Amino acid sequence: MGRRHKRRTHPTVEETWPSRHRRLVVATLIALSIVLRVIYFTQLSATPFVDLHRWRQTDMNYYDDWARRIAAGDWRSVSVGVPMHRWHREIAQEYFAKHPDRRAELERTDARPGNAADADAALWAQWMRAPRFYQDPLYPYLVALTYRIAGADVRYVFAWQLAVGVLTNVLIWLLVRRFFGDVVAACAAALAVLSGPLMFYEMLLLRDSLVAFTGLGVIWIADRAMQRGTWRWLGALGLSLGAACALKSTFLVLGAGVMTIMLLVLRARGRGLLVPGAIALAGFAVAIAPLVARNVAVGAPPFSLATSGPLTFVASNDANARPDAGFGIDRTLLARFLGDTSGGWRPAIALTRASHGVGSYVSMLWRKWDRSWHWFEIPNNENFYYMRMQAPVLAWLPITFWLCAPLALAGLVIGARRVRDAWPLYLLAAASIAPMILFYVLGRFRAALFVAAIPFAALALAEILMSIRGRSRAKAVWIAVSVLLIGVWTGRPLAGNQIQIRTADWILAYSVVYQDRVYGALDRKDWAAGGAAYLEFFERYEPSATLILASQDPQLAPELADMHQECSQILKMAGQGAAAEIQMERARQLLALGGRR
Numbered sequence: 001m002g003r004r005h006k007r008r009t010h011p012t013v014e015e016t017w018p019s020r021h022r023r024l025v026v027a028t029l030i031a032l033s034i035v036l037r038v039i040y041f042t043q044l045s046a047t048p049f050v051d052l053h054r055w056r057q058t059d060m061n062y063y064d065d066w067a068r069r070i071a072a073g074d075w076r077s078v079s080v081g082v083p084m085h086r087w088h089r090e091i092a093q094e095y096f097a098k099h100p101d102r103r104a105e106l107e108r109t110d111a112r113p114g115n116a117a118d119a120d121a122a123l124w125a126q127w128m129r130a131p132r133f134y135q136d137p138l139y140p141y142l143v144a145l146t147y148r149i150a151g152a153d154v155r156y157v158f159a160w161q162l163a164v165g166v167l168t169n170v171l172i173w174l175l176v177r178r179f180f181g182d183v184v185a186a187c188a189a190a191l192a193v194l195s196g197p198l199m200f201y202e203m204l205l206l207r208d209s210l211v212a213f214t215g216l217g218v219i220w221i222a223d224r225a226m227q228r229g230t231w232r233w234l235g236a237l238g239l240s241l242g243a244a245c246a247l248k249s250t251f252l253v254l255g256a257g258v259m260t261i262m263l264l265v266l267r268a269r270g271r272g273l274l275v276p277g278a279i280a281l282a283g284f285a286v287a288i289a290p291l292v293a294r295n296v297a298v299g300a301p302p303f304s305l306a307t308s309g310p311l312t313f314v315a316s317n318d319a320n321a322r323p324d325a326g327f328g329i330d331r332t333l334l335a336r337f338l339g340d341t342s343g344g345w346r347p348a349i350a351l352t353r354a355s356h357g358v359g360s361y362v363s364m365l366w367r368k369w370d371r372s373w374h375w376f377e378i379p380n381n382e383n384f385y386y387m388r389m390q391a392p393v394l395a396w397l398p399i400t401f402w403l404c405a406p407l408a409l410a411g412l413v414i415g416a417r418r419v420r421d422a423w424p425l426y427l428l429a430a431a432s433i434a435p436m437i438l439f440y441v442l443g444r445f446r447a448a449l450f451v452a453a454i455p456f457a458a459l460a461l462a463e464i465l466m467s468i469r470g471r472s473r474a475k476a477v478w479i480a481v482s483v484l485l486i487g488v489w490t491g492r493p494l495a496g497n498q499i500q501i502r503t504a505d506w507i508l509a510y511s512v513v514y515q516d517r518v519y520g521a522l523d524r525k526d527w528a529a530g531g532a533a534y535l536e537f538f539e540r541y542e543p544s545a546t547l548i549l550a551s552q553d554p555q556l557a558p559e560l561a562d563m564h565q566e567c568s569q570i571l572k573m574a575g576q577g578a579a580a581e582i583q584m585e586r587a588r589q590l591l592a593l594g595g596r597r
Helices: 013-020 022-045 048-054 059-071 086-098 100-110 119-127 138-150 154-180 182-193 196-203 208-228 231-247 251-268 274-298 309-317 331-341 345-355 358-373 384-390 392-396 401-438 447-469 473-490 508-523 527-541 545-550 556-573 577-595
Strands: none
Touching: 013 022, 013 182, 022 048, 022 154, 022 182, 022 196, 022 384, 022 392, 048 059, 048 154, 048 508, 059 138, 086 100, 086 119, 086 331, 100 119, 138 154, 138 231, 154 182, 154 196, 154 208, 154 401, 154 447, 182 447, 196 208, 196 384, 196 392, 196 447, 208 231, 208 251, 208 401, 208 447, 231 251, 231 274, 251 274, 251 401, 309 331, 309 345, 331 345, 358 401, 384 392, 401 447, 401 473, 447 473, 508 527, 508 556, 527 556, 527 577, 545 556, 545 577, 556 577
């Protein structure tokens, strides 16, 4: 018998075109990324929502205030304390209710000439061991540098965050082409460019879009360091890991994974470990040297980062915590924990262990895993779904986690055979989801997981498309059915206690802009101006009766009714009786509308 030869298969046009036209692919990727972001910047800048940082109950406000203090000259952040949001004060009040003597003591201690004592803030300063940082410091320092150079306008920050978003898309293409080839890279580029949530987070005064970029950057540098092994790339890896940890402490997970695998690979290649490890460590030391110098200068432990981690761990891992709600607090629990322990890691872990059995904790971890892959962008300081109504470009973009999650989970399985080569992508995915499993899930925290999931989503999509073109219909059907079945889980409807757009989102414009205008006018006894500000908010941003009924939020109609009643009272004081009666009638209509729910 003659020898049997395998039939050679030649690459199809679809397989060769992306590799033969890489420059065109990259140019299109960059051009579309820029155009969409220019549209987004223009649309959002025309609304009050570009100033979300003015809402005092947000992390954005804290970062803005911190950055302004630095830019004004407080480069050591000595004057920056704990953000006294409503929930911070509620916990302090809970503690003082049981320890009234502590309030009196702190008021005496905190008394300053010309300033009223703030016992709540003084208590939190002790709990968080000021002058340690409450949040990780790199992001506010970058914002402060922007304010100092360009001016204290958040639009300058958003400009470079949007530019970093373009680089994020380019990094996704580079990494996917490196590990999965040009076809998958083209699919990944399309998914990244057309992703609404990723672009949304780039115009918030929050670090999450930068965290997503940094994770990609670290593994791109790690891959270069592995391939080339030069002292420059090893030093760059150490620098990037140090900067990443100063941006967000949870990058320690990714850093430990990268360094462990890199050293194991180098050992398997027969190379020494001492020199590469020392070079990377030196780069890390250079990156965190300013942090260490600052801490030493103000009397804090040299390597201390954010002190808010333990209280967040307790709040998000107690047996009564609700992973589907994002960040929630139990005032009694946290007041007792902070009052008894001052918020250390060991007592935080001990308290969490005491509240759980093995089964209940495994169940909680599963619910966090479940929420990490669910389509819903859990809101916190921001709401993607409401902002799509204000910046239409976000609604134009079709790629959300609803599509990305099932494709990515299928792609993680499909790509498993390449894990020895593509381990940086798998490590990034694991390190991106780990903080949400350890702490809690929010839409903005998931930005890092989104960029880590896109390569695997693109792999699954490319496998389906190429299988169809290669007449391997059975494989295409198998993958597509798997994606659909996973999508039944990740795309299921919201739980009964979840609302897509909350009352706080519907009145966000009031919280950000109009509230200060109303109460500023009242302080001046300018009743007409206060009433006019209220009426302007109602005209521009009050949801219609149809939207109120569709909102599924029983609090929305009563809240708006209260606002109309307050407006009516202000208009009466302004001598506008007819206008005041119109507002009272609107309040009655809203209360009746709420009763129809």
